[in-house]
Amino acid sequence: MNWIDIGHIDDIPERGARLVKTRAGCVAVFRTGADEVFAASDSCPHKGGPLSEGIVHGRHVTCPLHNWVFSLETGEAQGADEGRIATYPIRVEEGRLLLDAAELAARSAA
């Protein structure tokens, strides 16, 4: 584990997301209405829609291009659609967002 400080939770709008550029591709960092934080791949497995631009509801995000819905916890597409986005370990400490760089590096090497 190698936790990197990527910013403050208040840098992300509630029920919104921001992007982090990494070697493993763009990672979207989501903040839910209950101030939970999740990190996942920004790219929709359907046609590459930018998930950080989707509507965040409960612990789900809806892709802005064709409305696929993904669980932010498991990364699984919901309902009839089949697909999965990679999720990454992230935690919040006193408002600071910490992303696990070791995990990202492992993915980009793989």
Next chain:
Amino acid sequence: MTQKLVVIGAGMASGRMLEHLFDADPDAYDVTLFNAEPRGNYNRLMLSPVLSGDKTYDEIVTHDADWYAANGVTCRFGERVVEIDRARKVVVGEQGEVPYDKLVLGTGSNPFMIPLPGHDLEGVIPYRDLEDTQAMMGLGDTPGARAVVIGGGLLGLEAAAGMAARGIDVAVVHIMGHLMERQLDEAAGYLLRKSLADKGITVMCQANSKEIVGENGRVKALRLDDGTELPCDLLVMAVGIRPNIKLAETAGLATGKGIHVDDRMITSDADVLALGECVEHRGAIFGLVAPLYDQAKVLASTLLGEEAAFVNKEVSTKLKVTGCDLFSAGDFAEGEGREDIVFRDPARGVYKRLVLQDNRIVGAVMYGDTADGAWFYNHIKEGTDVADMRDTLIFGPAFQGGGTADPLAAVAALPDDAEICGCNGVCKGTIVEAIEGGAVDLGAVRATTKASNSCGTCTGLVEQVLAVTLGDDFAMPAAQPVCGCTDLTHEDVRRLIKSQELKSQPAVWQELGWKTPNGCHVCRPAVNFYLLADWPLDYMDDPQSRFVNERNHANIQKDGTYSVMPRMWGGMTDAAELRAIADAADKYGAAVKVTGGQRIDLLGVQKEDLPDIWRDLNAAGMVSGHAYSKGLRTVKTCVGKDWCRFGTQDSTGLGIRLEKLLWGSWTPHKVKLGVSGCPRNCAEATCKDVGVVCVDSGYQVSVAGAAGMEVKETEPLVNVTTEDEVVEWVTAFIQLYREQAKYLDRPYKWVAKVGLDWVQETLGDRAERAALVERFEISQSVYRTDPWAAEVAKSERYAPLANLMLEAAE
């Protein structure tokens, strides 16, 4: 041999510790007790009931003079300890020194005072001790007294409610989006705010204090950063506490946020112990009394040489304000693998939410009915596996089987004089009467009462009244609910938002019994639109409830870049604008396209560049064309009588006038207009949402056209003789559409549902038309602004949060 124990601070924690100590071994120590406050131990929690008048100070004293005498405690009350000399093992009080064998620090915490200009004025106080409480109580004797409380947390709200109970006019200013954000979620915060409003307390959320205004050295008002001024005779700051560690720090003890203690409550000096709000234990600091009592027990044992260890447990919170029944425990944020169970009973104002992880309850928030709070709290502390009772868990321990939230409850709860059919002014009582008189289906109710006989949007509601009145005898036709989050239809939701005056998203989720915490991508944009259309001055548009194009004020393209389209009023432009567009195209590498809407599109702009290109276009006098919005798009015009030999009126001028009037307004779906200067119709006005065709005698206004996947000619609405009349009719039509239509219904679909006759009849009424125009103008006073200019001001949002491309890969 009796040892000397000195205790600094006669607070909640040290008082409890002394009880344990004397219970176990009354003769072990000779105790000297210092307290800066001029009194002994009292129950600080109960200051709030003292403030509201439910208790007196005498009733909350926990240890009186007799108790100290009986236990041989030397009291040095009203005396502050100024120094600890650890080398000599003495404590220095204001009146002299006392030696110790063991020393206990229980100095509590200091209220945090925001260093706003004017914070040192007279009449600006914290809420911590009896003196503060008395200052607030004293204000109640002045008729017409006003107070402002900064901070919408536990303390601030108890102060506010206590003062309100004494007849003081109180306003609470809170910086966050909802009250008690650390203990409550949005939904519970909404209900709390409602209860406080019922007590006459003004609550302002997302309000930023800027300055405290004084007069002759005394507080006079609080000024917010938006310029609002709240007059007050007393200002209470309740924005948080800081452990009181100064004494310990100066004495060279190890401190962080608080005084460091180990599991036995011993500081970095083996003879100095500490407990209460002044300590830091394994990184945690404390603000509620329950864990402090555990510390008191441990510290007493340690003093007696027994083995004991403090373990920090989950705490639960209740607010001590009559009529505000809330409960919060555990953790309901942050973490993966969690699920929610939500229960709402809008009629009773009840909200409950449990957060589960691995079949265990990890958090609970409830409002309105907290009877089961202790039971849930117990399961949180015990880590009970709740898999077997999961389905019925939310109903609490008394659950007997059956029973789910009733979707008809909202209708059942409506009073008899609630208006059901707005068109014909029929109220619930009349309909119930008709049903009881034998009108047992929709057709019969329509025939007898005229309800749902006109525009028809209340049909769903009439059916629900039938269902509530007839019970099982009525088979409800399957209405199409908005989405899986609710059983209500769009029409239901719109009507209830108006009739129940729901002015925020949490209000809608709660009062209409939503099944999800905050909706989904289907219902949230719709609800956001309904709220802003119905309550333009009360509701603030929520960008997080909008689709990407409307949130980013540009059209996302298939490769993730955006297109940027400035307005060209009525399709007119000039050389300066074209030059600025050409410069922008060069600078940001955009492709340039002339659109079907008579303007110029810049395609292929990167998200990060959006604020910059907008700033450049703004500088040349151009604003957003809203080519992305459910709102006014373009007003297409022809050159008209200024140039064309057939032209009858100034079609270009009228188009520009309409566009300048309507731009920025949000509508259920996009709206396009066209104005042609003669029936040759070069602006193709008769396939628009609203089309105007100029003729010699005036203007033909037609509506409800379409030219998309479906193509449909407009239908004539009215013929008028002046431009002013055109403007009035078009504005009224758009406003009626905004107030009535279902989200994502284009005008032609909406008109097909309600009938052109009804639209003509409604708009034909002069007073109604004027009222619609007036409501449109009120809304436009908020929304007729350029979103680009506003976004440029917060441009950092468009950049990535972080760039880890350069991080060393391990």
